[in-house]
Amino acid sequence: MAPNEQRPVSVGLFVTCLVDTQRPSVGFAAVRLLEAAGCTVSVPRQTCCGQPAFNSGDRTTTRALAEQMIAAFETFDYVVAPSGSCAGMIRTHYPELFVGEPDWMPRVERFCAKVHELVSFLADVRGVTHVTAAYDGTVTYHDSCSGLRELGIQAQPRRLLASVEGLTVAEMPDSDVCCGFGGTFCVKYPDVSNAIVEKKAANILASGADTLLAGDLGCLMNMAGKLQREGRTIRVRHVAEVLAGIGDTPPIGQPKPQSVEGRKS
């Protein structure tokens, strides 16, 4: 690791509701990566950034959750989330909720500037160029939409993955095309969502990789769920797990205990 600052910086880890409830391993992977990059990590009490409410048109709830979020996290040097979607929600959309409120705006803008997605934070802010981890496998990386388009996350995860010992990256066709998750979209319009994730699954398989990685748990659960429904054996993990070298938890949607890890399937 090559953090570009010596002074430890304080990071408030916004673990996101999906990681909190579904896959805490990603949270621990994030802690490990952040600490290795010279950060002191805290986890203030938290719920959700408000995105589900925001995208459902419920401004009042979104606003309340934004205020809650700001109050919980604004004292840290940085706020980091293992999700481009949640970090993008805060960075690009929180200011929209406070337009025309001079009492709030400077505070909100100060806060938003500190918020980062995990992998881009490591690479861009902390100057991390390589990680000390090993993974025996060929991975393909899906660019989740919000991270890609709202935060410009594309090269960073690939660069860091390239430093993982034993790992090969095999690109899939259309890695930057939506997986069809879309938050509540996937349950509101299941047929359309399915058609989109079907194409994604075909592209993932076309890469020939044995592992699928991405930076957003929502997309990962969607793609893992589809691949597994189709009976595919490809492993699905959050990119932070591989970068942190955490291989002891089973891949998404796989039972414990299994010793398929670290072997090519």
Add this chain to the structure above:
Amino acid sequence: MSVHITSPQFKQNAREALADQPLQKALAKVGPGFIGKRAAAAEKLPEFEALRDSARDIKNHTLAHLDLYMERFEEKARAAGGHVHFAVDAAEARNIILGICRDLGAKTVTKGKSMISEEIGLNDHLEANGIQPVETDLGEYLIQIRGEGPSHIIAPAIHLNKEQVEADFRRVHADLPPERNLSEPTALLAEARGKLREKFLAADVGITGANFLVAETGTSIIVTNEGNGDLTQTLPKAHIVLASIEKLVPTLEDVSQLLRVLARSATGQEMSVYTTFSTGPRRAEDPDGPGDYHVVILDNGRSGMLAGQLREMLRCIRCGACMNHCPVYHAVGGHAYGWVYPGPMGSVLTPSLIGVEKGRNLPNASTFCGRCEEVCPVRIPLPKLMRHWREKEFERHLMPATQRTGLAVWSFLARRGWLYRPMTRMAMAMLALVGKSKGRFSKLPLAGGWTQYRDFPAPEGDTFQAQWAARKNVR
């Protein structure tokens, strides 16, 4: 063919579209056909991104002074010998056009491609009044003979394949020898040309849309790739231009900037094959041209959009890039959207024009992947504007009750961390226990939308926050 509104049945439409094999075959070509070409065209022009900024700025400026430019256009068009009509709504526009046709004793009219004509249901109205409209854009001609609406704003028949077109031609062009060979696209094209040529010569009036109306000169501009627009507007006795208010642009200089992003965004061409400028009727020294030149400017609810958040939508130059890049459009095609305008631009515009009650599905049927905004030449924040409609829907309680209740329960918990944490912890512990052996669920109560098509991964067990608190004993 005016389009019957089926937007409220979007889900049903989508299901049918997904099961329609010929449609799926046609849709598979949309992405590969347009996306690469646009990207290559953008790549080749170093100032493309800067041009998009200036395209946005030109449109913003025009919209901010629309009344001024409207007056100027009217004055200039009149000075050139044209007539300018303002129509508040669809009915008024239809009647103005019918009136002009009647005054000229018109029996048939040829038509260049015009989405506004689809919006106001012009063809049905003319037919009902004994005037035969003939679409001359090949795609529009195809959907006209099939009695369908367009499924794409620049490629109205993109949902069709060659075999369907051949069958339609054999059915409609019954006067031609049945043994003729129509297996090649060129043969189909030649046959359509031949048929349309007769219509061009017979038409009394030509109706076209407009890509731009230039205020400083009173000029209307159309861009086409087939040249049909030129024949439509120069051969008959009168040329009627039908355009909505947001087509106005201050100067020719502005148009030249917009043209540079339009074709590149639409088809990846540097310019469309034909870009035709029309100012007034035929002058004494002109070799050809229409005797009368009318411009019908339609509002149909748009001036209401000028005041609010949706104003940004009026920058749209109808290039189609947003739908060309949309995963939902790729999956279901244009007809599923249930009215004239499909894809992301339709999901914003349609609720404005037919009402959010009927159009509410459209802004919801988006993953907010943001690819539309990424390519829109005038930088319309389409996801943001779709979200605007979701807010209106939420405010007016139009959301289905189950969704609203789910959202309310979740909001209640998320705003009360002290309750949220133990509740989620309990739920996850339960799910983890039940899902332990398989690591996932193939069926879950209340998650049928998910598990109908995918497995649901079982949670690992205790929540991150609980595990962290146990380790760190945080306050």
